[in-house]
Amino acid sequence: xxxxxxxxxxxxxxxxxxxxxxxxxxxxxxxxxxxxxxxxxxxxxxxxxxxxxxxxxxxxxxxxxxxxxxxxxxxxxxxxxxxxxxxxxxxxxxxxxxxxxxxxxxxxxxxxxxxxxxxxxxxxxxxxx
Amino acid sequence: xxxxxxxxxxxxxxxxxxxxxxxxxxxxxxxxxxxxxxxxxxxxxxxxxxxxxxxxxxxxxxxxxxxxxxxxxxxxxxxxxxxxxxxxxxxxxxxxxxxxxxxxxxxxxxxxxxxxxxxxxxxxxxxxxxxxxxxxxxxxxxxxxxxxxxxxxxxxxxxxxxxxxxxxxxxxxxxxxxxxxxxxxxxxxxxxxxxxxxxxxxxxxxxxxxxxxxxxxxxxxxxxxxxxxxxxxxxxxxxxxxxxxxxxxxxxxxxxxxxxxxxxxxxxxxxxxxxxxxxxxxxxxxxxxxxxxxxxxxxxxxxxxxxxxxxxxxxxxxxxxxxxxxxxxxxxxxxxxxxxxxxxxxxxxxxxxxxxxxxxxxxxxxxxxxxxxxxxxxxxxxxxxxxxxxxxxxxxxxxxxxxxxxxxxxxxxxxxxxxxxxxxxxxxxxxxxxxxxxxxxxxxxxxxxxxxxxxxxxxxxxxxxxxxxxxxxxxxxxxxxxxxxxxxxxxxxxxxxxxxxxxxxxxxxxxxxxxxxxxxxxxxxxxxxxxxxxxxxxxxxxxxxxxxxxxxxxxxxxxxxxxxxxxxxxxxxxxxxxxxxxxxxxxxxxxxxxxxxxxxxxxxxxxxxxxxxxxxxxxxxxxxxxxxxxxxxxxxxxxxxxxxxxxxxxxxxxxxxxxxxxxxxxxxxxxxxxxxxxxxxxxxxxxxxxxxxxxxxxxxxxxxxxxxxxxxxxxxxxxxxxxxxxxxxxxxxxxxxxxxxxxxxxxxxxxxxxxxxxxxxxxxxxxx
Numbered sequence: 001x002x003x004x005x006x007x008x009x010x011x012x013x014x015x016x017x018x019x020x021x022x023x024x025x026x027x028x029x030x031x032x033x034x035x036x037x038x039x040x041x042x043x044x045x046x047x048x049x050x051x052x053x054x055x056x057x058x059x060x061x062x063x064x065x066x067x068x069x070x071x072x073x074x075x076x077x078x079x080x081x082x083x084x085x086x087x088x089x090x091x092x093x094x095x096x097x098x099x100x101x102x103x104x105x106x107x108x109x110x111x112x113x114x115x116x117x118x119x120x121x122x123x124x125x126x127x128x129x
Numbered sequence: 130x131x132x133x134x135x136x137x138x139x140x141x142x143x144x145x146x147x148x149x150x151x152x153x154x155x156x157x158x159x160x161x162x163x164x165x166x167x168x169x170x171x172x173x174x175x176x177x178x179x180x181x182x183x184x185x186x187x188x189x190x191x192x193x194x195x196x197x198x199x200x201x202x203x204x205x206x207x208x209x210x211x212x213x214x215x216x217x218x219x220x221x222x223x224x225x226x227x228x229x230x231x232x233x234x235x236x237x238x239x240x241x242x243x244x245x246x247x248x249x250x251x252x253x254x255x256x257x258x259x260x261x262x263x264x265x266x267x268x269x270x271x272x273x274x275x276x277x278x279x280x281x282x283x284x285x286x287x288x289x290x291x292x293x294x295x296x297x298x299x300x301x302x303x304x305x306x307x308x309x310x311x312x313x314x315x316x317x318x319x320x321x322x323x324x325x326x327x328x329x330x331x332x333x334x335x336x337x338x339x340x341x342x343x344x345x346x347x348x349x350x351x352x353x354x355x356x357x358x359x360x361x362x363x364x365x366x367x368x369x370x371x372x373x374x375x376x377x378x379x380x381x382x383x384x385x386x387x388x389x390x391x392x393x394x395x396x397x398x399x400x401x402x403x404x405x406x407x408x409x410x411x412x413x414x415x416x417x418x419x420x421x422x423x424x425x426x427x428x429x430x431x432x433x434x435x436x437x438x439x440x441x442x443x444x445x446x447x448x449x450x451x452x453x454x455x456x457x458x459x460x461x462x463x464x465x466x467x468x469x470x471x472x473x474x475x476x477x478x479x480x481x482x483x484x485x486x487x488x489x490x491x492x493x494x495x496x497x498x499x500x501x502x503x504x505x506x507x508x509x510x511x512x513x514x515x516x517x518x519x520x521x522x523x524x525x526x527x528x529x530x531x532x533x534x535x536x537x538x539x540x541x542x543x544x545x546x547x548x549x550x551x552x553x554x555x556x557x558x559x560x561x562x563x564x565x566x567x568x569x570x571x572x573x574x575x576x577x578x579x580x581x582x583x584x585x586x587x588x589x590x591x592x593x594x595x596x597x598x599x600x601x602x603x604x605x606x607x608x609x610x611x612x613x614x615x616x617x618x619x620x621x622x623x624x625x626x627x628x629x630x631x632x633x634x635x636x637x638x639x640x641x642x643x644x645x646x647x648x649x650x651x652x653x654x655x656x657x658x659x660x661x662x663x664x665x666x667x668x669x670x671x672x673x674x675x676x677x678x679x680x681x682x683x684x685x686x687x688x689x690x691x692x693x694x695x696x697x698x699x700x701x702x703x704x705x706x707x708x709x710x711x712x713x714x715x716x717x718x719x720x721x722x723x724x725x726x727x728x729x730x731x732x733x734x735x736x737x738x739x740x741x742x743x744x745x746x747x748x749x750x751x752x753x754x755x756x757x758x759x760x761x762x763x764x765x766x767x768x769x770x771x772x773x774x775x776x777x778x779x780x781x782x783x784x785x786x787x788x789x790x791x792x793x794x795x796x797x798x799x800x801x802x803x804x805x806x807x808x809x810x811x812x813x814x815x816x817x818x819x820x821x822x823x824x825x826x827x828x829x830x831x832x833x834x835x836x837x838x839x840x841x842x843x844x845x846x847x848x849x850x851x852x853x854x855x856x857x858x859x860x861x862x863x864x865x866x867x868x869x870x871x872x873x874x875x876x877x878x879x880x881x882x883x884x885x886x887x888x889x890x891x892x893x894x895x896x897x
Binding site for chain 1: 169172180181308312313408
């Protein structure tokens with residue numbers, strides 16, 4: 001059972017509000033090491049400089065979208081196994097199916113609750129303490 | 130829940146940006162730029178507003194944004210063509226969305242009828258076959274959202290509400306892929322091996338305590354093979370170099386079986402004397418790895434950047450990057466152990482060039498922007514203002530004690546003055562903002578005014594990134610609004626008139642911002658009919674604003690519209706009605722030390738020009754004495770100062786006199802007389818004359834009794850603390866604590882012009 005506090009997370013969303021909300025939710029779950037990036041390109045730079053255990057990424061972002069970020073992460077050996085949770089709306093069903101092809105670990109449909117997000121992360125890492 | 134409240138504040142700030150993006154994107158689409166990126170950016174803006182609004186349970190906003198988004202999604206996927214008419218509708222919808230945001234923020238009320246009608250219109254656009262049900266529309270929407278779990282208890286607040294969902298899967302088979310942290314760590318370790326990146330940034334204390342980087346590097350080398358890279362880019366040019374300061378940063382790639390603790394132990398004795406960062410892996414150049422990834426390659430590991438490598442214990446070689454730049458390529462220092470200060474000082478000659486070529490990116494989380502409460506900055510600026518006054522007081526006191534300028538004290542004070550100035554400039558720069566924030570509200574205004582007056586208008590904006598102090602930005606909105614309204618309402622003709630005149634039925638209104646001689650200039654021009662001078666002239670006479678005999682130039686006639694009580698509209702429209710005339714605008718602009726004027730060409734249009742100081746916080750001024758009062762004359766207005774000789778003063782007419790300055794004659798104005806400090810002027814030859822130039826280029830010679838010197842003063846609004854006084858722009862506090870008035874040069878010049886004839890002054894008699 002991994003400790004939430006030992007899992008480093010990178011939150012990727014172009015919206016400051018959404019990053020703040022997700023960070024807030026993650027803190028409530030017990031995560032401590034939380035970083036943020038405003039788009040896929042920044043996220044990838046960030047990960048290459050310092051790997052994270054978990055990426056929580058929005059889909060529709062300028063520059064590099066969530067799907068491109070996922071592909072890039074999976075093609076880079078050191079960070080290949082980074083857990084990747086995609087945030088999505090119901091309307092983006094096809095995109096989620098493509099994300100599954102590219103090896104997304106889980107997806108989380110907006111709107112979600114803190115508990116909902118926790119469940120999604122636990123489905124990847126096992127129960128968090 | 131305080132934190133959520135704070136996020137909500139962020140959300141509304143972000144909404145402003147998103148609304149601006151939305152409008153900007155739509156305007157780009159209107160200009161024919163409807164590529165996928167633009168449309169997607171427009172979609173994303175609305176989508177993001179909806180998402181955030183959902184998280185905070187702002188239902189009316191969510192509902193409207195949802196309808197809007199649905200249509201934009203259809204446009205994005207080319208199901209609905211982006212016709213010019215549709216874009217106009219979308220622009221109007223963006224206005225309604227902005228109203229919803231304001232309302233959610235508690236700053237206004239949404240006109241429900243307008244919102245419902247707009248929502249219905251958007252739906253009709255999305256699905257042209259749907260039965261138009263404009264009245265029922267909002268009800269249906271409301272019903273759809275009642276089922277949504279938006280109004281959940283705060284603890285279960287929904288994050289990023291998107292669609293009304295009560296389940297959280299998308300209805301296809303999916304097993305989450307599990308992973309453990311250990312598996313990931315193994316991956317990382319396999320990829321990076323036992324490589325560590327150690328970044329060392331010594332502080333000057335490190336050298337002061339007789340430690341040096343070379344020794345540290347040698348210690349590190351005991352743990353395993355190292356490659357050290359010196360970043361000398363921070364070394365300033367020689368004249369700015371502080372020999373005792375530390376500028377260099379070392380980045381060391383270390384391969385070792387040891388753990389982080391062992392690495393840290395090397396730095397035990399310099400703890401606190403250097404900034405240390407230890408990361409696992411290469412961590413050197415994410416840009417290179419990123420570029421490789423984007424190019425479709427998947428390198429096994431990020432290659433170390435091939436820059437400036439120095440191996441220890443080999444001789445230290447500091448090398449600029451191998452770019453074809455004419456940098457002194459190799460600067461050799463003594464073999465290890467290198468005396469650190471030498472190694473630091475050595476590449477000085479090459480430093481400026483090296484700074485460009487030798488970029489070693491220390492991994493960081495990207496550029497970050499700090500959002501600061503504006504009140505804190507205002508407080509800082511106030512404090513710096515006090516500091517400036519205080520410094521001036523100190524300098525004055527020291528001067529009074531007759532301390533020699535070459536003394537340490539005086540020199541220290543000079544340094545203080547310079548530093549104070551620098552602080553002030555830096556702080557002012559923080560508060561400088563592009564005028565964009567004001568400009569971006571204007572397209573909507575133009576749309577609304579045009580539709581209200583039945584005109585067709587297109588707004589062209591220029592110079593949105595021109596920066597100006599926040600205090601000025603806040604005051605720009607009203608005059609710009611007025612000038613734009615005026616341009617559309619009075620300037621532009623109706624589409625029919627324009628067609629008859631052989632013009633495009635759509636008029637163009639141009640809004641531009643630029644910097645000119647230390648001021649910000651805002652121009653609003655239209656391509657309308659121009660000012661009807663005959664009519665303006667006759668109205669001014671009819672209303673008794675000017676005397677019929679007065680001969681006026683075209684320019685003077687144009688500017689009659691700024692006279693109080695002047696209004697040319699035959700019928701008073703809602704738009705530029707009598708409520709606030711141009712005279713009020715002019716007065717409020719003048720109160721800020723600004724000017725407004727208009728030029729016009731019949732049949733071709735008019736141009737309003739507004740100029741304001743870049744800041745309302747400080748001013749460079751000349752301190753003068755007039756009739757026992759101390760005044761400050763803005764330095765920007767002063768051309769030169771001189772002591773007039775008797776033969777240079779010539780009488781002009783019964784009351785005036787002029788000063789011969791080289792080949793021209795300039796009217797003499799006694800400031801004391803104009804401001805009512807004295808009844809009669811002393812001979813100008815006994816005082817000092819400041820040759821000033823007004824905004825419009827007109828010159829005048831202001832007579833003062835004595836000049837004290839040039840000083841930077843902190844502007845204190847007279848209007849806020851007392852009341853507006855003709856001829857006075859503001860007040861300030863001088864070094865000795867006295868209050869001095871800041872002269873409004875243009876106002877003084879025009880006051881003098883308007884003055885009724887006075888009895889012949891003794892000045893002139895004396896001068897003659």
